[in-house]
Amino acid sequence: MSKIAPISGFPEYSPAQRIVEQRFLDVIRETFELHGFASIETRSIEPVERLSSQGEDADKEIYGVRRLADPGTDAKWGLHFDLTVPFARYVLENAGTLEFPFRRYQIQKSWRGERPQEGRYREFTQADIDVVDVGTLPAHYEAEFPLVIADVFAKFPVGDFIIRVNNRKLLSGFYAGIGITDVQETLRTVDKLDKIGAEAVRALLLERGLTDEQADACLRLAQIEAADASFVEQVRLLGVTHPLLDEGLRDLAQVVEIAAAHIPGKLVADLKIARGLDYYTGTVYETQLVGREEWGTIVGGGRYDALASDGKTTYPGVGVSIGVTRILGLLFGAGELAASRSVPSVVLVAVNDESHRAGSTAIATALRRRGIPCEVAPKADKFGKQIRYADRRGIPYVWFPRDDGDQVKDIRSGDQVAADPAVWFPPAGDLRPQVSRSGD
Missing domain, CATH: 3.30.930.10 (Bira Bifunctional Protein; Domain 2)
Known part of the structure; x- marks a missing residue:
């Protein structure tokens, strides 16, 4: 070759x-x-x-x-x-x-x-x-x-x-x-x-x-x-x-x-x-x-x-x-x-285990329908690994599906709050990657 x-x-x-x-x-x-x-x-x-x-x-x-x-x-x-x-x-x-x-x-x-x-x-x-x-x-x-x-x-x-x-x-x-x-x-x-x-x-x-x-x-x-x-x-x-x-x-x-x-x-x-x-x-x-x-x-x-x-x-x-x-x-x-991140995704939807991947996909679909770019985690790893995956890609939020109510975590600040995919929306500055010039 x-x-x-x-x-x-x-x-x-x-x-x-x-x-x-x-x-x-x-x-x-x-x-x-x-x-x-x-x-x-x-x-x-x-x-x-x-x-x-x-x-x-x-x-x-x-x-x-x-x-x-x-x-x-x-x-x-x-x-x-x-x-x-x-x-x-x-x-x-x-x-x-x-x-x-x-x-x-x-x-x-x-x-x-x-x-x-x-x-x-x-x-x-x-x-x-x-x-x-x-x-x-x-x-x-x-x-x-x-x-x-x-x-x-x-x-x-x-x-x-x-x-x-x-x-x-x-x-x-x-x-x-x-x-x-x-x-x-x-x-x-x-x-x-x-x-x-x-x-x-x-x-x-x-x-x-x-x-x-x-x-x-x-x-x-x-x-x-x-x-x-x-x-x-x-x-x-x-x-x-x-x-x-x-x-x-x-x-x-x-x-x-x-x-x-x-x-x-x-x-x-x-x-x-x-x-x-x-x-x-x-x-x-x-x-x-x-x-x-x-x-x-x-x-x-x-x-x-x-x-x-x-x-x-x-x-x-x-x-x-x-x-x-x-x-x-x-x-x-x-x-x-x-750019503030290298991917358009603002949310990574975690997967609890592979048998629940369909539920994570449903959450991502609901978010996308509301104009929120997101993706589903590639593997049902431990949550720590899924968070690190999001961090490497620059994705600021990780969504955790839970039986007692979903939660979303801002991995930059560590703040984690209850969230509903039908109403939750990220801050305007996070929705799309931001472009900046050094020193600005």
Whole structure:
């Protein structure tokens, strides 16, 4: 038998970690639905040609799909590396049956053929929301998404966070206003600021044909940061004019002002944010954990105007993606996130002896019908052993069937009280495993 070895970049979770993941997904689903987003699911594969058209590095990241029986053929399909590209295709295929503006959320796995490292995986779960419309999409939708993200992270113990926003129109208009012709290449270069620093970015800009003055102007713009609309005046002081710059400043100011009113302290205009994918055209978003900025972006997204088009009709949209596996992997790796127990069961129903197992099963059935997760002891051992079994699994209560009236024991405190399976209920904090961050 060959030795079993792990495959890097494909995470597998323990029962306790899986509980944490499921709780996070529950929070995400509930919050998305509170904001009026409806769920869809798309297929795992898309034509390679479509996937590879979404950025300079996309073709390097695609996992091709073909039959093992066809070893000499090129892959026609590839596993999607995000959920935005398949969503755009879904909109085009189903436009005749969708109600616009269409608000969708989608929680699925994606695959990306890159080198695995801390927080970056080859297989990962994403949670996306988008709004798309026909022809035009009002800019006010771009201000809505930070509110949703803030709601998610306020409900899940990830610690403090900051949402950083910019606008591609602002950047493109500024670059055009100083005479840069290859705007997309400049955007991709400036987007590397956090990774390689200002001097390295400046050197790259000069290598790609910018003048010293243009490179310096790009870096001065990238240094602007504000939690209110004061960034507008800071940009104006740089002396650059262009109609697209004006539009971007107006749209970004609206995002910042709405965030300041509803989620004060959680959003900042950061004009070095660019996002690397080519399809973004308006507001772009990146979210970081405060104190863990070295982890980079855990939520990203933006406005796109031409990703979904059939040649006659265009469906502009805006959306963000939560990197579920990325967030959890980083927090698990740092030992900062844990579940209060590794099983859903809150009660272990003891078995007096095997001839009475049916009675224990009846108690468990009555508890389950009332929404109380429980299990029946695997063996009719001495009660001490059954209690130790519950303790090892993190089950806080043991139920003892008795002829003179059942009793339930909190094995943490030792308290034992009379109980009726038709009315007993555990404290709310015990009913489901609780998720907490260390230090909270």
